Amino acid sequence: MAAQKRTSVTKSKTTPKKKAPAKRKSSGGIKTPWKLIIGLLLILLSPFYYGYVVKAFTSTWQWIKDIGEDPHYRTYKSFNIRIPNKYHIHGIDVSYAQGKIDWQRVKNMEEDSVRISFAFIKATEGLITVDPYFKRNWREAPKMGIVCGAYHFFHPEKNGVWQARFFLQNVTVEKGDLPPVADVEKLYGVKPEVMRKELKAYLGHIYAQTGVRPIIYTGLSFYADYLAGYFDEYKLWIANYHQPHLQIAEKSNWQFWQHSDIARINGIGHTVDFDAFRGDSLAFQKMLVH
Known part of the structure; x- marks a missing residue:
């Protein structure tokens, strides 16, 4: 077992190692630029963005509630009456x-x-x-x-x-x-x-x-x-x-x-x-x- 080990060691010294290919420097690849990340965060955290989302949701919900009602004479819940919208x-x-x-x-x-x-x-x-x-x-x-x-x-x-x-x-x-x-x-x-x-x-x-x-x-x-x-x-x-x-x-x-x-x-x-x-x-x- 000892001889085999030595032989193995000797071979390893005389066998030239292949060089690994040099790593190419990344030019960005699939990584997201930090400026883009910051920009997205600013949009998502903006009160204007959330105001737009809330407004869209409110309009959609109002449309659902108004199904079946006269679109020109609908109920306004807070006023507790129907109001002609013209x-x-x-x-x-x-x-x-x-x-x-x-x-x-x-x-x-x-x-x-x-x-x-x-x-x-x-x-x-x-x-x-x-x-x-x-x-x-x-x-x-x-x-x-x-x-x-x-x-x-x-x-x-x-x-x-x-x-x-x-x-x-x-x-x-x-x-x-x-x-x-x-x-x-x-x-x-x-x-x-x-x-x-x-x-x-x-x-x-x-x-x-x-x-x-x-x-x-x-x-x-x-x-x-x-x-x-x-x-x-x-x-x-x-x-x-x-x-x-x-x-x-x-x-x-x-x-x-x-x-x-x-x-x-x-x-x-x-x-x-x-x-x-x-x-x-x-x-x-x-x-x-x-």
Whole structure:
């Protein structure tokens, strides 16, 4: 065994070893350059990237939820109502019924670009009633950048001029406001022609004192029965609930549509009327008092 080992050693000394081929320097090969790695990390960690992913996911999920719904009249979960989507300027109208309102939360609420841009606020009613929350709402809502207009709940059985004077004792119409509103919904036992006479007197006095032509608010059926054709020079705010389209002639002079009376709004403890403006942002600006 010893001899064999020595022979093996001797052979190994005399047998020349083959040189291993020289290793070629890598020019990059399949290795990922460090700059590319850093670039990918910056993209993946970017808030813009995640914002894009979240937006894509949200849009897809909304599309799935909307299957089977009218694409032009879908449900907005946070507002708890269906909203016609051809309108881009949305608002609410409030009174003492909504209690104390946190207008900051109202302003911050948004779902899929739907947000509160304007508010009609009840000021007065008849000849002696001032809404107990009017002054607070009229002061606080504009601080949040919400455009406001004041409305008077009109009583046809009472003198129209006196009601207008009472309204103006409590409301100062200023530049940047929405025009004042006459809310007329009932006859209160008087004939339609009496209602129209007193309403015309009310509207005329407001216009004479402020230089601003008021808006008329009413329900769709009341308008059709008693007002259509009599006050065509006045812009209209029509109530017609839970419909994908306002059921009124396009040629009518309506500008606002109160399409729901059961909306849920952050910062308000009771259901709220929800409104849409007919035009675009330029038309809305032209609507304001100048």
